[in-house]
């Protein structure tokens with residue numbers, strides 16, 4: 001249930017932040033990497049400035065105005081917590097107006113911790 005929420009938040013963001021592109025594209029992928037699996041959701045939308053990447057995963061921190069893109073700023077904070085609880089990590093890459101890519105890992109044998 002919680003991992004379903006992770007996918008919904010990341011894919012929802014990718015759709016939202018690429019919707020103003022003339023030809024929006026969302027790419028979803030995964031790769032087995034030693035003991036873990038790396039998943040990603042990328043888009044060719046509004047992107048963001050890497051200087052503020054740490055802010056993205058904090059509650060109520062948003063890099064885009066409510067006027068540009070509506071939202072509450074809690075989705076990625078939930079993503080971070082759920083992934084950490086399942087033993088994984090999250091990170092993101094972006095460039096203004098060139099899109100964004102969000103990654104998370106899960107150990108191959110997923111068991112909630114704590």
Ligand SMILES: Nc1ncnc2c1ncn2[C@@H]1O[C@H](COP(=O)(O)OP(=O)(O)O)[C@@H](O)[C@H]1O
Pocket residue numbers: 009013014017043045046047048056057061062063064070071072073074075076077094099100
């Ligand atoms: N796919 C994306 N492209 C560009 N910026 C993004 C993307 N996903 C998230 N962000 C940035 O991270 C912030 C936090 O995301 P999130 O917690 O999901 O909140 P919300 O979607 O409600 O704004 C967003 O306000 C936005 O600035």
Ligand SMILES: [Mg+2]
Pocket residue numbers: 009012013071073075076
């Ligand atoms: Mg969101």
